[in-house]
Amino acid sequence: MIESLNERPMAILKPTMYQYNEIDQKLVDERVAQFRRQTERFLKGELSEDQFRPLRLRNGLYIQIHAPMLRIAGPYGLLNTKQFRMLAHIARKYDRGYCHFTTRQNIQFNWPKLEEVPDILADLATVQMHAIQTSGNCMRNTTSDHLAGVCVDEIEDPRPYCEIIRQWTTLHPEFDYLPRKFKIAVSGSLNDRAATQLHDIGVHIVKNDAGELGFRILVGGGLGRTPVIGQVIKPFLEKKYLLSYLEAILRIYNLYGRRDNKYKARIKILVKETGMAEFSRQVEEEWQHTKDTMILTDERINEIKAHFTPPSYDKDAKSDTSFATNLNTNSAFATWYKHNTADHKIAGYRAVFLSLKAPDVAPGDMTDSQLDVVADLADCYSFGQIRVTHRQNLVFADVKQADLFELWQQLDQLKLATPNIGTVTDMICCPGLDFCSLANAGSIGVAKEINEALDDMDYIHDIGELKINMSGCMNGCAHQSVGHIGILGVDKKGTEWYQLTLGGSSDNEAAIGERLGPAVAKNEVTKAITTILDVYVKQRLEEESFLDMVKRVGIDPFKEQVYANH
Amino acid sequence: MQIIKDNQLSNDAWEYKPDDADLGNGDVIISLSRLQQKGKALFNRTGKLGARIVPSDPVDGIVAYLPDLALVELYFPELADGRLFSHAWLLRNRYNYTGEIRATGHFLPDQVFYLSRVGVNSFYPENTAHLTSTLAGLKDFSVSYQPSAN
Numbered sequence: 001m002i003e004s005l006n007e008r009p010m011a012i013l014k015p016t017m018y019q020y021n022e023i024d025q026k027l028v029d030e031r032v033a034q035f036r037r038q039t040e041r042f043l044k045g046e047l048s049e050d051q052f053r054p055l056r057l058r059n060g061l062y063i064q065i066h067a068p069m070l071r072i073a074g075p076y077g078l079l080n081t082k083q084f085r086m087l088a089h090i091a092r093k094y095d096r097g098y099c100h101f102t103t104r105q106n107i108q109f110n111w112p113k114l115e116e117v118p119d120i121l122a123d124l125a126t127v128q129m130h131a132i133q134t135s136g137n138c139m140r141n142t143t144s145d146h147l148a149g150v151c152v153d154e155i156e157d158p159r160p161y162c163e164i165i166r167q168w169t170t171l172h173p174e175f176d177y178l179p180r181k182f183k184i185a186v187s188g189s190l191n192d193r194a195a196t197q198l199h200d201i202g203v204h205i206v207k208n209d210a211g212e213l214g215f216r217i218l219v220g221g222g223l224g225r226t227p228v229i230g231q232v233i234k235p236f237l238e239k240k241y242l243l244s245y246l247e248a249i250l251r252i253y254n255l256y257g258r259r260d261n262k263y264k265a266r267i268k269i270l271v272k273e274t275g276m277a278e279f280s281r282q283v284e285e286e287w288q289h290t291k292d293t294m295i296l297t298d299e300r301i302n303e304i305k306a307h308f309t310p311p312s313y314d315k316d317a318k319s320d321t322s323f324a325t326n327l328n329t330n331s332a333f334a335t336w337y338k339h340n341t342a343d344h345k346i347a348g349y350r351a352v353f354l355s356l357k358a359p360d361v362a363p364g365d366m367t368d369s370q371l372d373v374v375a376d377l378a379d380c381y382s383f384g385q386i387r388v389t390h391r392q393n394l395v396f397a398d399v400k401q402a403d404l405f406e407l408w409q410q411l412d413q414l415k416l417a418t419p420n421i422g423t424v425t426d427m428i429c430c431p432g433l434d435f436c437s438l439a440n441a442g443s444i445g446v447a448k449e450i451n452e453a454l455d456d457m458d459y460i461h462d463i464g465e466l467k468i469n470m471s472g473c474m475n476g477c478a479h480q481s482v483g484h485i486g487i488l489g490v491d492k493k494g495t496e497w498y499q500l501t502l503g504g505s506s507d508n509e510a511a512i513g514e515r516l517g518p519a520v521a522k523n524e525v526t527k528a529i530t531t532i533l534d535v536y537v538k539q540r541l542e543e544e545s546f547l548d549m550v551k552r553v554g555i556d557p558f559k560e561q562v563y564a565n566h
Numbered sequence: 567m568q569i570i571k572d573n574q575l576s577n578d579a580w581e582y583k584p585d586d587a588d589l590g591n592g593d594v595i596i597s598l599s600r601l602q603q604k605g606k607a608l609f610n611r612t613g614k615l616g617a618r619i620v621p622s623d624p625v626d627g628i629v630a631y632l633p634d635l636a637l638v639e640l641y642f643p644e645l646a647d648g649r650l651f652s653h654a655w656l657l658r659n660r661y662n663y664t665g666e667i668r669a670t671g672h673f674l675p676d677q678v679f680y681l682s683r684v685g686v687n688s689f690y691p692e693n694t695a696h697l698t699s700t701l702a703g704l705k706d707f708s709v710s711y712q713p714s715a716n
Contacts, residue, residue: 023709034706038676047674054646055676137646167711173683174655174712177648254652259621289660294713 014309016383017078018163020128027171028125031132035059036118043115058138058176060131061117062437069435070109070117071134072124076144076162076186077105077388081375084386086127088371094120099371101356101364103428103479104183105143105388106134110435132170137178137265139169139250143185145193146389149308150351150397152343156205156213158188160304161242164296165203168243175250179257180265182250183222195390195506197221197230198482200267201249208236215242219249219279220271225474227481227512228268233280239301241287244294248287252279311383311398317348320402332419336408339419339461341399348401352382354394354411355418355426359451362444363429364392370414381407391428391467393421424466424533425451428479432472432489433496439472441489441496441522446470449526454533463533466546469504482506484547485532486513487525496522502532502558503550514555517563528562535561570678570701571666571688578690580616580637580668589613595639598623601631609634616666621649625656632663640686642671651684658685658715675703685715 020028035055042052060071072087087107091099094116100108112120124130133140142165149157165184169175175182185194188205196202202218215237221230237245249267257270271279327334341350354374356364366374374394378386381403382396389395394416399407411417420426427450430436432443447470454460469483473490480486486501497519504513520528535558540549550558569578582595589596589608595616601608608615616637617628628638638657640650650669657663668688669681675696678689682704689700 026709027707027711030707030709034676051645051674055674137648170711171680171707172712173680173710173714174651175648176680177646177651177677179648251652251655254648259647259649 015307016309016311017080017159017385018075018304018307024167025125025128028128028130028132031059031130031171032118032121032125035121039115039118054136054177057136058133059117059121060134061114062135067111068114068117069431070112070120070131071102072107072109072129072131073134073141074101074105074107074388075166076142076148076159077146077390078159079386079388080127081378081384081386083127083129084371084375084378086123086129088368088375090120090123091368091371098365098367100362100431101366101388101392101394103390103392103477104141105146105390106141107388108431110431133176135181137180137182138176139172139178139182139184142166142169143183143194143199143390145187145189146387146395147193147342147351147397148188149310150344150346150349151189151193152345153190154188154345155190155207156188157305157308158186158194158203158205159308160301161188161203161205161215162186163304163307164242164301165246168246172250175254178250178254179259180262180267182253182267184246192506192508192510193390195479195482195510197510198223198227198479198506199230201246202230203242206236212238214238217245217249219283220268220276221510222266222268223476223479223481224266225263225476226266226268227476228272229510229512230268231271231276233276233283240295240297241291242296244291244296245283245287247290247294248283251286252282256282313346313349313398314400317346317400317402320348320400323401323404326405330405333405333408335457335461336412336417336419337404339423340417340421341404344398346398350399350401350404352396352399352404352407352411353389353421354396354416355420356393356416357420357426357451358415358418359425359455360448361415362431363427363447370416373410373414374416377407377410391426393426419457420460422465422467423460424463424468425454425460426467427451428467428469428483430471430477436472436477438475439489440474440491441472441498443470443472443478443487443489446487446489446498446522446525450529453526453530463537464545466533467505468529479506480504481512482510483513484550485529487529490519492519498522498525500528500532500562502555503547505547516555517559520562531561532558567690568694568697569668569688569690570697570704571668573701573704575697575701578688582618582639582670593636595637598627602627606631606634616668618670619650619653621647621653623653625653625661628657629661632657632661632665635663635665637666637668638663639668639670642669642673645672645674645677651680654681654686655684655715675699676706678703679706683710683712683714 062069185196185199186203187194204216217234218230219233340353387395433439470487471478471480482504488499500516501513593614614636618639
């Protein structure tokens with residue numbers, strides 16, 4: 001049995017992720033107590049459904065088709081194994097033995113009982129977790145790069161800034177009743193893995209001409225019904241101004257964002273209707289009043305940075321030779337290594353992806369026993385930490401090359417080693433009509449059907465990088481508009497139809513996908529996808545990715561084939 | 567009537583006067599538009615004067631009158647309109663208003679901790695049965711990540 005994190009002498013080690021102090025813990029405990037009172041008042045009839053709704057939403061609680069759905073925050077996707085075991089405990093005790101990882105690095109439970117939610121939150125609080133502001137018209141969980149701190153293209157580790165923003169956004173008294181939800185993402189790398197251009201605010205760590213590190217701030221991006229790519233509002237912001245500048249944007253949005261129509265209430269619409277130049281002027285003017293009164297000091301930054309010290313890496317990790325031998329002698333391992341691991345800044349280490357996209361499970365779902373074993377594995381192989389990616393997979397960020405073979409074997413037994421990261425079967429998928437009361441169409445079933453049709457791993461690997469994102473309604477939880485192939489479920493007179501888009505991207509060169517043509521019936525989606533893939537395979541140039549080919553030829557060649565028999 | 571003021575229950579005689587009502591001699595609250603139309607002439611009374619702001623009012627429209635206003639009322643037509651939170655913050659921090667800022671209308675006891683943090687110091691909920699829970703709500707949290715405006 002693998003030794004658990006609890007039993008390790010952690011006190012002598014420097015923290016490698018943020019640890020609550022007394023204030024953090026007290027705040028979360030008091031929030032649990034507050035929500036317990038609110039739930040009691042609702043159950044006694046002292047709060048109406050309309051009054052209770054914004055309160056429960058701010059604690060992650062939706063009312064869904066079958067039962068409430070509880071969304072728990074995974075702060076910038078970083079969890080420790082103690083927290084992971086708590087998720088397993090909650091899945092067992094309060095749910096039906098599984099949970100779902102979301103595109104915002106959060107965790108959802110689909111079957112909790114309303115009256116038990118305060119108990120769930122109390123259990124979470126014991127491991128420094130909560131569900132604060134995971135839904136509702138407020139500032140949501142700050143998301144980031146799942147390879148933060150270990151990737152080779154990093155300018156600076158974004159996690160300390162994520163934590164600073166997390167604290168600033170949590171229970172912010174002025175901005176808890178915004179016109180609409182508000183999402184912030186932070187990236188510290190050259191390659192954007194946090195889809196920052198598609199957030200209400202995107203924060204990029206950049207270096208200016210003088211060699212100083214600061215932030216490039218983007219505003220007005222977002223998905224949903226009207227997908228928009230964010231624009232740069234501040235090319236270079238000194239670090240000390242991070243919070244004052246965010247506050248200025250939020251104040252302008254809170255005051256002037258539309259509240260008459262929820263579909264026009266996101267900041268992207270305000271920016272569009274006001275015009276970027278005028279919006280930017282308003283923010284600048286507001287900021288001038290406050291910029292020197294709320295300085296983010298170096299002392300404060302360093303205090304938070306101290307929580308993110310690198311783990312104690314083995315200096316001799318690279319000297320291992322077993323890894324090379326296994327790579328040369330075991331082709332299945334080599335395939336997995338190629339697709340499911342990423343470069344690490346420390347020689348002899350890799351970041352390992354755990355695929356939550358095995359052919360026969362709903363994308364992003366994990367059972368309680370998988371959660372427990374993954375926690376054991378993370379303790380054993382990756383310094384007791386697990387990251388959630390925005391494509392609904394997990395990452396062990398710090399695995400020694402000598403351990404890769406053994407880890408792969410164990411993940412394979414758990415069905416978490418499907419070598420499909422970044423490929424066509426690594427689909428992002430929302431819960432869809434099976435669980436969500438907003439959805440117009442099912443998504444899990446369609447994902448499964450596509451997955452079954454694409455059962456040839458060699459073919460999948462030949463296709464290479466291809467991101468399919470599928471949402472069951474226009475709210476776009478699965479970011480379909482930025483999928484290389486996007487699938488959007490729509491309701492046509494009570495039947496489920498699916499609109500396809502091609503050419504979207506959430507990476508550096510973010511783009512909104514172009515609609516292929518009329519929606520296709522549910523039983524034709526898989527055929528349409530395989531047809532699109534066939535067109536690509538036949539017409540691509542050497543080494544040309546799917547996205548590059550769509551850019552080169554446009555959608556017509558795909559359109560002709562998909563609608564050939566219509 | 568009873569309200570919550572400065573963290574305790576207290577008796578209060580302020581009265582909101584609709585735009586067509588006579589002001590009388592008591593302490594009265596009027597709309598921002600009436601204040602702007604009648605201007606300083608309104609202050610030649612024995613009673614004190616306050617002004618009501620609703621979420622859609624531009625808060626800078628009240629700035630010229632602030633030195634003469636004993637009270638600014640923030641009226642919540644519904645609980646979820648967050649503009650009044652910024653209005654309160656601006657009154658205290660930008661316009662340095664030191665008089666009473668009162669929340670009235672359809673806010674919930676669950677929001678008063680936040681309101682107190684942005685500068686509101688008295689509360690008169692539409693549902694007066696909420697008075698006790700409003701007082702309790704001020705203590706929902708003993709810690710905070712952001713500085714207080716009060």
